[in-house]
Amino acid sequence: MTYITKPKLHHPSLACNALGFTRRDYEGKISTLCAGCGHDSISASIIRACWELAIEPHRVAKLSGIGCSSKTPDYFLGQSHGFNTVHGRMPSVLTGAALANRDLIYLGVSGDGDSASIGMGQFVHAIRRGVNMTYIVENNGVYGLTKGQFSATADAGSVSKKGVANSDAPIDLVGLALQLGASYVARGFSGDKQQLVPLIKGAIAHRGAALIDVISPCVAFNNHAGSTKSYEYVREHNDAVNRLDFIAPRTEIVADYAPGETIEIEQHDGSRLRLHKLDAAYDPSDRIAAMNYVHAHQAKGEVVTGLLYVDETAQDLHAHLGTVAAPLNSLDAAALCPGAATLDKINAALR
Amino acid sequence: MKSITATNDFVVKFANVNGSGSASANEMFAKSILRMGVPVSPRNIFPSNIQGLPTWYEVRVNERGWLGRRGGVDLMVAMNPQTWDADIAEIEPGGYLFYDSTRPLPKSKFRDEVRTLGMPITDICNATYDDPRQRQLFKNIIYVGALSVLLGIEADVIETLIGEQYRSKPKLYEPNVKALHIGRDYAQRNFSAEPIGLAVRRADAVGDRIFVDGNDAAALGCVYGGATVCAWYPITPSSSLAEAFQKYCAKYRIDPDTGAHRYAIVQAEDEIASIGMVTGAGWNGARAFTTTSGPGVSLMTEFIGLAYFAEIPVTIIDVQRGGPSTGMPTRTQQADLISCAYASHGDTKHVLLFPQDPLECFEFAVQALDLADRLQTPVFVMTDLDIGMNQRLCAPFAWDDARTYDRGKVMTAAELEAGKDFGRYKDVDGDGIPWRTYPGTHADKGAYFTRGTSRDPYARYSERGPDYLYNMERLLKKFETAKTLVPQPLPHKAAQPTKLGVIHFGSTAPAMEEAIDMLECDGVHLDTLRVRAFPFADAVAEFIAAHERVFVVEQNRDAQLRSMLVNEFGIDPARLVPVLHYDGTPITARFIAGAIARHARGAHATPQPAQAANA
Numbered sequence: 001m002t003y004i005t006k007p008k009l010h011h012p013s014l015a016c017n018a019l020g021f022t023r024r025d026y027e028g029k030i031s032t033l034c035a036g037c038g039h040d041s042i043s044a045s046i047i048r049a050c051w052e053l054a055i056e057p058h059r060v061a062k063l064s065g066i067g068c069s070s071k072t073p074d075y076f077l078g079q080s081h082g083f084n085t086v087h088g089r090m091p092s093v094l095t096g097a098a099l100a101n102r103d104l105i106y107l108g109v110s111g112d113g114d115s116a117s118i119g120m121g122q123f124v125h126a127i128r129r130g131v132n133m134t135y136i137v138e139n140n141g142v143y144g145l146t147k148g149q150f151s152a153t154a155d156a157g158s159v160s161k162k163g164v165a166n167s168d169a170p171i172d173l174v175g176l177a178l179q180l181g182a183s184y185v186a187r188g189f190s191g192d193k194q195q196l197v198p199l200i201k202g203a204i205a206h207r208g209a210a211l212i213d214v215i216s217p218c219v220a221f222n223n224h225a226g227s228t229k230s231y232e233y234v235r236e237h238n239d240a241v242n243r244l245d246f247i248a249p250r251t252e253i254v255a256d257y258a259p260g261e262t263i264e265i266e267q268h269d270g271s272r273l274r275l276h277k278l279d280a281a282y283d284p285s286d287r288i289a290a291m292n293y294v295h296a297h298q299a300k301g302e303v304v305t306g307l308l309y310v311d312e313t314a315q316d317l318h319a320h321l322g323t324v325a326a327p328l329n330s331l332d333a334a335a336l337c338p339g340a341a342t343l344d345k346i347n348a349a350l351r
Numbered sequence: 352m353k354s355i356t357a358t359n360d361f362v363v364k365f366a367n368v369n370g371s372g373s374a375s376a377n378e379m380f381a382k383s384i385l386r387m388g389v390p391v392s393p394r395n396i397f398p399s400n401i402q403g404l405p406t407w408y409e410v411r412v413n414e415r416g417w418l419g420r421r422g423g424v425d426l427m428v429a430m431n432p433q434t435w436d437a438d439i440a441e442i443e444p445g446g447y448l449f450y451d452s453t454r455p456l457p458k459s460k461f462r463d464e465v466r467t468l469g470m471p472i473t474d475i476c477n478a479t480y481d482d483p484r485q486r487q488l489f490k491n492i493i494y495v496g497a498l499s500v501l502l503g504i505e506a507d508v509i510e511t512l513i514g515e516q517y518r519s520k521p522k523l524y525e526p527n528v529k530a531l532h533i534g535r536d537y538a539q540r541n542f543s544a545e546p547i548g549l550a551v552r553r554a555d556a557v558g559d560r561i562f563v564d565g566n567d568a569a570a571l572g573c574v575y576g577g578a579t580v581c582a583w584y585p586i587t588p589s590s591s592l593a594e595a596f597q598k599y600c601a602k603y604r605i606d607p608d609t610g611a612h613r614y615a616i617v618q619a620e621d622e623i624a625s626i627g628m629v630t631g632a633g634w635n636g637a638r639a640f641t642t643t644s645g646p647g648v649s650l651m652t653e654f655i656g657l658a659y660f661a662e663i664p665v666t667i668i669d670v671q672r673g674g675p676s677t678g679m680p681t682r683t684q685q686a687d688l689i690s691c692a693y694a695s696h697g698d699t700k701h702v703l704l705f706p707q708d709p710l711e712c713f714e715f716a717v718q719a720l721d722l723a724d725r726l727q728t729p730v731f732v733m734t735d736l737d738i739g740m741n742q743r744l745c746a747p748f749a750w751d752d753a754r755t756y757d758r759g760k761v762m763t764a765a766e767l768e769a770g771k772d773f774g775r776y777k778d779v780d781g782d783g784i785p786w787r788t789y790p791g792t793h794a795d796k797g798a799y800f801t802r803g804t805s806r807d808p809y810a811r812y813s814e815r816g817p818d819y820l821y822n823m824e825r826l827l828k829k830f831e832t833a834k835t836l837v838p839q840p841l842p843h844k845a846a847q848p849t850k851l852g853v854i855h856f857g858s859t860a861p862a863m864e865e866a867i868d869m870l871e872c873d874g875v876h877l878d879t880l881r882v883r884a885f886p887f888a889d890a891v892a893e894f895i896a897a898h899e900r901v902f903v904v905e906q907n908r909d910a911q912l913r914s915m916l917v918n919e920f921g922i923d924p925a926r927l928v929p930v931l932h933y934d935g936t937p938i939t940a941r942f943i944a945g946a947i948a949r950h951a952r953g954a955h956a957t958p959q960p961a962q963a964a965n966a
Contacts, residue, residue, distance in 0.1 A: 081790030092627025100637030
């Protein structure tokens with residue numbers, strides 16, 4: 001169904017961003033996911049975030065693995081190149097793409113099966129390398145496309161639609177990302193765009209490995225009583241640690257909040273993240289404290305959401321590798337080939 | 352028993368213990384003969400081990416320039432008690448044994464028809480050095496000194512080599528030269544009365560050739576060919592290729608103004624990630640490669656299928672070793688042909704290049720990067736441990752500064768802006784190769800969604816049969832186009848007309864050339880064809896058709912190239928006689944000539960694998 005083109009009728013009252021684009025310019029093809037799927041809300045948040053950031057859509061490369069979540073890049077940013085790779089291996093393809101051209105924005109979209117099971121190895125290593133990317137896991141705790149098997153993020157004791165209880169311990173991607181050195185770690189909920197849109201904006205502006213774990217209920221297989229990834233469960237157990245405003249560079253700062261209640265973090269590109277702390281004890285610049293907080297609340301059955309950790313001084317893989325400022329894919333033979341005279345010297349040394 | 356006499360034509364084998372520092376001394380020995388103008392071809396025979404297990408270094412000295420492994424040993428330098436019995440047994444009758452005589456050995460440990468040259472190396476070292484490490488290390492250079500006297504290698508040639516080796520550590524020059532002369536003095540005092548029959552004599556048979564290993568050469572090819580992204584995972588025998596790429600990039604790919612790197616090398620978490628990164632980089636317009644061996648290719652196969660179907664340039668250098676499984680990780684084979692040619696699920700076929708020596712490792716690495724871009728598909732360079740990890744004499748590398756990179760069919764922003772029709776998977780030129788765009792090219796034209804699933808010529812998702820057929824047949828057409836672009840096979844005519852032919856490829860070449868020479872002396876004449884790539888050019892089918900019987904010489908058990916020839920051309924298998932060598936040692940001329948001679952004389956009606964006693 002993805003070949004259906006959306007009608008491009010722009011309502012004249014649609015707001016334009018700094019580039020003169022409306023939100024419709026950031027849309028993709030019509031979604032083929034189930035009505036009410038959390039993933040579609042995440043796509044809408046990505047569209048909203050990119051529009052608000054006034055990103056040129058073609059400067060984004062969107063990559064995914066395999067699964068329901070991985071289909072979604074076709075449903076947003078129709079003017080961006082997309083790559084639906086193989087199951088669990090999006091992180092390596094994204095890493096290679098990011099090495100080839102450091103000037104594009106890399107958006108990796110994955111699911112809990114794609115990242116926490118088959119792709120766990122690649123997820124882990126892309127994060128620890130500090131690839132400059134926004135990595136969104138659309139986490140519903142089930143394999144939707146193959147009809148409802150548990151995934152590795154399903155909570156122990158969680159019950160499937162068929163009534164089977166999951167006995168395996170869950171993998172917590174947020175906890176892992178914190179431990180692996182991700183420099184921007186957040187958790188959102190597909191049903192809370194107010195929180196999710198600024199989280200995505202902050203991640204895109206961040207230089208380094210940014211992970212957003214988004215709880216995204218599966219309406220077909222995992223949105224019933226007994227599921228800890230249902231709309232109802234998450235709404236009841238959500239412990240939001242902060243609310244985020246994203247302030248783009250050059251945007252006028254309108255108001256100040258009382259100290260102690262807000263923190264401002266300036267990122268590499270000059271953008272600022274203003275955090276309204278809902279929990280006074282929460283400090284998003286302390287990795288160890290973030291890990292403790294997340295674990296403590298998880299133990300109580302609470303889903304901690306918000307910006308959990310950010311290191312505004314982080315460096316990315318290109319910085320680690322010391323690559324040139326120009327994209328590697330733009331270098332020509334003059335820059336890359338040492339030439340015949342050098343080869344003669346090499347030959348001479350091999351005699 | 353008469354001792355062997357031979358000048359500039361013999362084999363010396365060093366039996367050492369891994370990790371004892373013998374490698375650099377042995378290499379210096381080989382190079383000193385080269386510097387005297389006499390071709391050598393050395394081979395490392397080493398275990399999957401860092402320290403303690405046996406390792407050998409076999410040097411063939413041959414003024415005529417035969418660089419294949421000969422088989423047999425004329426002079427054994429036996430420095431490893433663990434392998435003593437087997438090493439002694441390997442010496443040709445009339446050959447020589449040089450050994451450390453510090454500990455007396457019973458007569459039963461020697462052979463009557465082998466002349467022994469004992470030197471109390473351990474005693475000499477213990478008397479000269481206090482440091483246990485020096486006692487061990489200088490043993491090696493001391494025996495090189497003694498051998499240089501026995502064989503007539505000039506002392507100043509070795510001194511020059513020592514100087515070159517320790518250019519950056521001048522403190523080590525003097526002690527090494529001293530050790531060299533300890534060895535030389537002993538040999539002059541004790542062996543000069545009765546010289547041995549083997550000798551090196553100055554000649555002019557090396558010319559301007561260079562001495563380099565194939566992994567180093569392929570890495571340099573990747574630098575010259577413009578690869579900017581390398582992702583790899585350590586695996587013998589390919590690791591030194593990635594490390595050589597790192598070494599050359601650090602020298603030749605640094606921005607002179609900023610010191611920044613015009614390359615990115617990532618040691619990935621496994622081969623799946625390395626090929627994934629190469630796929631991502633290729634998709635995004637950078638020249639990228641990975642290097643691996645058979646087990647790595649197995650792990651990569653899902654991605655190879657994606658790259659084939661999504662039409663992404665990928666270069667894979669497979670330094671083949673003995674399989675299956677971990678097989679013989681430090682031994683050579685040509686046994687990954689089928690696994691690479693048809694790698695992955697569904698209907699897939701890939702371009703393979705078969706270099707014969709380090710020079711072709713360099714050239715084919717460059718060409719693979721061009722072909723991958725031109726054809727938008729995975730391209731394999733099928734080298735092996737024998738050429739990859741052994742220094743080999745070959746023609747010098749050459750580069751034409753007017754050469755540019757063929758980046759293939761890439762549509763530019765200007766072309767898109769001018770309204771040029773862009774169908775990512777559309778055959779507009781009749782060669783099966785579509786046009787592509789790099790991500791980020793144009794604001795509202797040229798973007799498309801890459802997927803492993805089926806699509807129409809405009810990259811729109813489609814499960815319609817006709818769309819799928821269009822794609823699959825276009826990919827076949829592209830493979831036909833590849834036939835004309837890959838390195839063509841090289842024929843060599845026998846001295847007189849013959850109905851017998853031989854097909855060979857890759858590292859078999861030097862042994863093959865020598866075997867042909869031996870067979871001609873025996874009155875058996877064969878035309879040869881060295882296949883240099885898959886898909887096979889039509890000339891390969893024509894060669895087979897022009898001969899009554901064609902031997903296919905390979906270093907694997909299952910006659911993989913022969914299967915591919917039968918499969919691709921629909922040839923009657925009876926016409927292709929397999930000659931197979933796969934014990935992990937490099938194939939020898941003796942083996943090939945023996946197998947072919949026996950078969951040619953027997954004139955079998957049906958193809959029996961041509962057998963030869965292990966030479």
